[in-house]
Amino acid sequence: MMDREKTIGETLVDGLAARDVTCVFGIPGVHTVELYRGLAASGIRHVTPRHEQGAGFMADGYARVSGKPGVAFVITGPGLTNTLTPMAQARADSVPMLVISGVNAQASLGQGMGHLHELPDQQGLAQTVALTSQHVAKPTDLNSALNKAFSPFAEGRPGPTHIQIPLDVAGSAAAELATPTRVAQPAVEAALVQQAAQLLATAKNPLILAGGGARRAGEALRLLAERLNAPVVQTTNGRGLMYQHPLGVPASPSLASVRGLIAGADVVLALGTEFGPTDYDMYATGAWPQMRQLIRVDICEKQLERHPARLPIRAEVGGFAAALLAALPSNCSGVDGAPRAAETRAAALAEIGEDYRAQVAVLDAVRDAIPNSLMVGDSTQPIYAGNLYYDHDRPGGWFNAATGYGALGYGIPAAIGAAIAAPEAPVICIVGDGGAQFSLPEIMTAVDENLSITFVIWNNQGYREIATSMQEVGVEVIGCDPTPPRFCDTARCFGIPHLAVSDDPAEISAAMARSAGQGPRIVEIAAPVFAAAKS
Structure with a gap:
């Protein structure tokens, strides 16, 4: 039985466990020893890569498959800089990742005194790629730092976040762990669902674009495509959603044949896709797939602002797809969905x-x-x-x-x-x-x-x-x-x-x-x- 107060490191581990973290990837170092206190007894699995870049990429792969944030423990200085590349990849692909690092003692920060692993501004460097970077200046900051680091994973487009704990704080006694703040996804607006349903129900040549944001909504996507009789173009991160389905088009919207399919649609429903050039203009032509009436659904408000749409809807794809299915009539007007998809598949493969x-x-x-x-x-x-x-x-x-x-x-x-x-x-x-x-x-x-x-x-x-x-x-x-x-x-x-x-x-x-x-x-x-x- 513990007869002393828990340290920051022990409370950090408790806070991760309370947020359903079951695995961390990391390489211990002299600047993170205190962050490891309590980890062995916590039940959280620790996986040791051979390089901190490996820790970040492992956290990325873990997050994409599990749907939970991938967590990496890295040392001050080179550990953090080695992890910046995985953090940038995670930001580009909307992957939830938390990097927890040490940092030098607070009195030395920015002083250029030649301390081990010293950077001029470690947090500033992390902030160039992290959605949020939290500095734990005193023990009472830990709960807030954890809540702020986990918040982007639930309330919008996820990506990498960062917490740094100074050497002079890591071993100190921590404040009592508070209950984690739970952030709910934005509710689907019923009026917007109805507007989308009205546009799609009367479309003759509807089309669906499915991106990485739809990867966990496969069943709803299939039912929606069948109801609308709409081909489904899957971007790189949307592949596998319509395997061997007559309405599936597992091809890049950068291809001329796929662009032709998109241009021929009278209503386009874009679900969880960034509209990034590496999917939509990988040949760097400067031209964009032409879309007539665009309904765009994305969890990120900023993404919705970047490309104009007839009907922008901020929502999580799975919840929206289920609501849209309920709002659509059973006899939608879409025709020739499977032939259009088959023709495009053949043309894309030839192309x-x-x-x-x-x-x-x-x-x-x-x-x-x-x-x-x-x-x-x-x-x-x-x-x-x-x-x-x-x-x-x-x-x-x-x-x-x-x-x-x-x-x-x-x-x-x-x-x-x-x-x-x-x-x-x-x-x-x-x-x-x-x-x-x-x-x-x-x-x-x-x-x-x-x-x-x-x-x-x-x-x-x-x-x-x-x-x-x-x-x-x-x-x-x-x-x-x-x-x-x-x-x-x-x-x-x-x-x-x-x-x-x-x-x-x-x-x-x-x-x-x-x-x-x-x-x-x-x-x-x-x-x-x-x-x-x-x-």
């Missing part, structure tokens, strides 16, 4: 070209060999191809860092976070040989945690996508041929299986199906090498 179609065939083989998987990607050719056109078989099961902020090195640690969030689900990580070298040591975390992840390495011995881009604009290819390690030897050093295959889909499918679900392993695909990158 992406032979090389990308071959890589989509690889993705299809991987998916079919291990159904219902979480497929986590890095910036690599099969992922680029899949973001243009690929139909996944699990809602929320296809995500990567090749859109938005576009951080390379994301795939391996994010897949680890995903596997921890859903231990029952098979996890497939698809990375290139170049991107794998950004975060290869993190595979040892999967070994430590005995996670069933298949790390698929697309090995074309270089940065082929960049080399192609340089060549296309007449720049001599340079810097695109970093020599990859012998991944078979890497796997042996990690103590995990390694399978080497060609890029033939049948061979890949057989390799993926073999020994699946038995801890981490590497499947290395010998992809075509871009000659210019090696010349």
Whole structure:
């Protein structure tokens, strides 16, 4: 029985547990020792990455799959700066993430005295990417800091938040833990639902755009599409919502064929999609998909202000979709939804070209060999191809860092976070040989945690996508041929299986199906090498 007051670190752990945090990712350091006090006895799982960037990306993957905030513990200075890249990725993709760091003693802040891990303004640096950054100046600030850090996860578009606790405060006695503040999502306005229903009920060629904000509303989305007889275009983070459905269009709205479908719609219902260029104008044409009557539903008021709509509605997608279904008549006017969708699917697949179609065939083989998987990607050719056109078989099961902020090195640690969030689900990580070298040591975390992840390495011995881009604009290819390690030897050093295959889909499918679900392993695909990158 404790006969002393709890410290800030112990109360922090209690506060996290009270907010349903069950896992944290972090690397302890001398500046965070006190934050770890009480963690071992709390029941909260601690996962140790090999780099703080890995901690942030693991928290990201965990959050996307679990729906709960991913939490990272990092040290003062370099720990925080190493985590800024994952925080920026999380902000771009609306992923709830809390980074808790130490900071030097308050009297030293901004003084430039040469203390260990000193930054001129650590909080100011965090604020460049965090939705909110809280400084715990005294013990009584902790409850407020936790409430403010968790608030954005519930009341609007989520993203990364930050709390820093100074060395001279971390070990002090804490104030009593208060009950967490609960923030409710904004209620769906009935009048706006009725207006949307009136527009959609009489539409002849309605269309739905489904983004990442709809990923947890799959059943309501399907019913809504069927009621309206409306094709559903799914952005990168919306894939898997309409798998093999006649109304599904698992293709990028940057493609001309998909833009044509959108332009032909008399009413467009956009659900939880940012309208970001990496989804809607990835070719940087400066042109935007043409939309006539746009009904836009988003949880973020600022997002609604950025693109004009006939009817902007601030709401959580699942609640809105359910309310809209109840308001729509059973006999809506939409026609030819399935033929329009089928025509667009065929045209989009033809449009992406032979090389990308071959890589989509690889993705299809991987998916079919291990159904219902979480497929986590890095910036690599099969992922680029899949973001243009690929139909996944699990809602929320296809995500990567090749859109938005576009951080390379994301795939391996994010897949680890995903596997921890859903231990029952098979996890497939698809990375290139170049991107794998950004975060290869993190595979040892999967070994430590005995996670069933298949790390698929697309090995074309270089940065082929960049080399192609340089060549296309007449720049001599340079810097695109970093020599990859012998991944078979890497796997042996990690103590995990390694399978080497060609890029033939049948061979890949057989390799993926073999020994699946038995801890981490590497499947290395010998992809075509871009000659210019090696010349």
